[in-house]
Every structure is written in structure tokens, then in C-alpha cells.
Amino acid sequence: MSLYLFLTLAILTIISALAVVFSKNPMYSVLWLIVCFFTIAGHYVLLNAQFLAIVHLIVYAGAIMVLFLFVVMLLNLNADTEPHKSNLSKIASAIAAGLFFVVLIASIRATALGEFNLPNKTNIGFVEEVGKKLFTDFLLPFEISSVLFLSAMIGSVLLAKKEKK
Amino acid sequence: MENTLQAVPQNWYLVLSTLLFCIGIMGVLFRRNAIIILMCIELMLNSVNLLLVSFSAYSGNSDGQVFVFFIMVVAAAEVAVGLALMMSIYRNAASTDINVLNKLKW
Numbered sequence: 001m002s003l004y005l006f007l008t009l010a011i012l013t014i015i016s017a018l019a020v021v022f023s024k025n026p027m028y029s030v031l032w033l034i035v036c037f038f039t040i041a042g043h044y045v046l047l048n049a050q051f052l053a054i055v056h057l058i059v060y061a062g063a064i065m066v067l068f069l070f071v072v073m074l075l076n077l078n079a080d081t082e083p084h085k086s087n088l089s090k091i092a093s094a095i096a097a098g099l100f101f102v103v104l105i106a107s108i109r110a111t112a113l114g115e116f117n118l119p120n121k122t123n124i125g126f127v128e129e130v131g132k133k134l135f136t137d138f139l140l141p142f143e144i145s146s147v148l149f150l151s152a153m154i155g156s157v158l159l160a161k162k163e164k165k
Numbered sequence: 166m167e168n169t170l171q172a173v174p175q176n177w178y179l180v181l182s183t184l185l186f187c188i189g190i191m192g193v194l195f196r197r198n199a200i201i202i203l204m205c206i207e208l209m210l211n212s213v214n215l216l217l218v219s220f221s222a223y224s225g226n227s228d229g230q231v232f233v234f235f236i237m238v239v240a241a242a243e244v245a246v247g248l249a250l251m252m253s254i255y256r257n258a259a260s261t262d263i264n265v266l267n268k269l270k271w
Contacts, residue, residue, distance in 0.1 A: 001172075002169040002172045005169075006169065006172070013181070013185065014181075014184060014188070017208055018188060020192065020204060021188060026201060029201055029204060033207065036208065036211075040211055043215055044218055046173075047169065047218050047221075047222035048169075048170075049218050049233075051230075052230050055234070055237065059241060060207075060211075063241065068204065071252065072200060075200075075252075077261065083197040085196075092194075093195045094191055097187045098187070101183060101187040104183045108180075113175075113176075116223045118170050119222075121225060122168070124221065124222070124225060124227040124230070125222075130227055130231065130234075133227055133228065134231055138231050141235060145235060148238065149241075149242055152243075152245050153245070155249070156248070156249035159250055159253055162256075
């Protein structure tokens with residue numbers, strides 16, 4: 001049952017990721033990317049990372065993709081304004097990515113991955129476990145990331161502001 | 166429903182996230198619209214997140230999930246700054262085509 005669930009989600013993920021790359025209209029690309037993020041959240045639920053799945057939906061589908069949609073609409077991008085590369089460089093990019101995939105798969109096959117003893121506890125993704133880790137072992141990075149957010153906020157406001165002539 | 170960790174071998178997650186990463190690379194090389202290139206970078210970040218979560222689940226240790234947390238933080242900050250840059254570029258060049266921005270090209 002969960003094998004079929006995994007296969008369905010994986011195929012949906014791949015198809016929507018390909019649709020992001022190949023759709024002519026940037027608006028459709030954004031919408032396909034949202035579908036892709038939803039399927040990745042499904043994978044997280046299958047992997048016992050329930051809290052992370054919810055956070056992923058809130059942050060990516062809720063915040064980042066809305067930002068993308070907003071910018072695409074604000075700049076009024078559509079299929080007519082979309083710049084196109086020559087066919088040669090398109091084929092070259094597909095071949096380059098395919099070769100990189102082959103190299104990565106070959107290196108994965110050559111690596112001796114240790115066999116995991118499958119864990120019998122399934123609560124590693126709950127808020128309690130992740131929160132304990134976040135506020136004890138990873139407290140310093142957690143606090144520093146707030147500074148990162150503050151600087152990103154100030155930076156983006158400064159960058160997007162109209163310059164005075 | 167039986168456990169996913171028993172039904173699905175971990176190698177499949179490795180292959181899935183490798184494939185997603187390569188689709189992201191292909192998107193960066195394939196498209197000329199800078200906003201779509203940013204979106205493909207998000208796709209690559211997400212494939213790495215998926216890999217970290219799968220390793221964390223199969224080893225029964227939630228450290229990997231905390232790493233994914235920090236990757237999400239960095240991705241959100243990156244997108245905010247990147248889109249602000251895109252807005253000011255569009256204001257100056259009236260386009261998001263990356264071939265307009267070739268002044269620094271050797």
C-alpha cells in the first residue's frame with residue numbers, strides 16, 4: 001500500500017518538476033512548482049516527518065510561492081514576453097543535466113551505503129522531538145537564523161525601494 | 166497501513182532526489198527568464214531537503230530534520246532578496262531576460 005503511495009507521489013513529483021521547466025508561461029511554472037511542493041510534503045508525511053511537512057507547506061506553498069506569483073503578476077510576464085534560447089543550447093542543457101544524472105547515479109552505486117537498522121520509534125518527526133533538538137543542541141544556529149532573516153528583510157526593502165533621482 | 170520504511174528501499178529516495186536535482190540543473194541551463202531560474206534553484210534545494218529527511222527517517226535520528234529547517238530559513242531569505250533584486254533589475258532593464266545582464270561577461 002505505502003509502496004504504491006510512494007510510487008504515485010514520486011511520479012507526480014517528477015512530472016510536475018518537468019512541467020516547471022518546460023511550460024511556456026511563467027505563471028504555469030509557478031503553479032506547477034506549487035504542485036511539486038505539495039507532493040514533496042506528501043513524501044515527508046510518508047517518512048514520519050509530520051511537523052516538517054506542515055512547515056514545508058506553510059513556508060513554501062504559503063509564503064515563497066505567493067511571493068513568486070506576486071512578482072510574476074507585478075512584472076506582467078506571460079508566454080509572449082518569454083525569452084527563448086536556441087534549440088542547440090536547449091539540447092546541450094538537457095544532455096549536460098542527463099550526463100550529470102548518470103555520474104551521480106554511478107557514484108551512488110559505487111558507494112557502499114551502510115545498512116540501517118530500521119528504527120522502531122516513529123515519533124522522530126513530532127513537534128516535541130524536533131523542538132527539543134532545536135532548542136538544546138541547535139540553539140545558537142536557531143538564534144543566528146533570526147539575525148539572517150532580519151538582514152534579509154532590511155536588504156530586500158532597500159533593494160526594492162525606488163532610488164531617488 | 167504498514168510502515169513506509171519497510172516497504173520502500175532507501176535507494177529509491179536517493180534516485181528520486183538525484184532526479185529532482187538534475188531537473189533543477191536542467192531548468193537553470195534551459196531557461197532564460199531569471200525568475201524561473203530562481204524557481205529551479207528552489208527545486209534543487211528541495212531535492213536536498215528530501216534526501217536529508219529520508220536519511221533522518223531511515224536512521225531514526227531527527228538531526229536531519231533540524232538541518233532541513235535551517236535550509237528552509239536560508240531559502241526563504243534567499244528568495245526574498247533575489248526577488249527584490251529582480252524587481253530593481255526589471256525597473257532598470259525592463260526585462261528579466263538574463264542575456265540583457267551581460268555587462269560582467271568576459
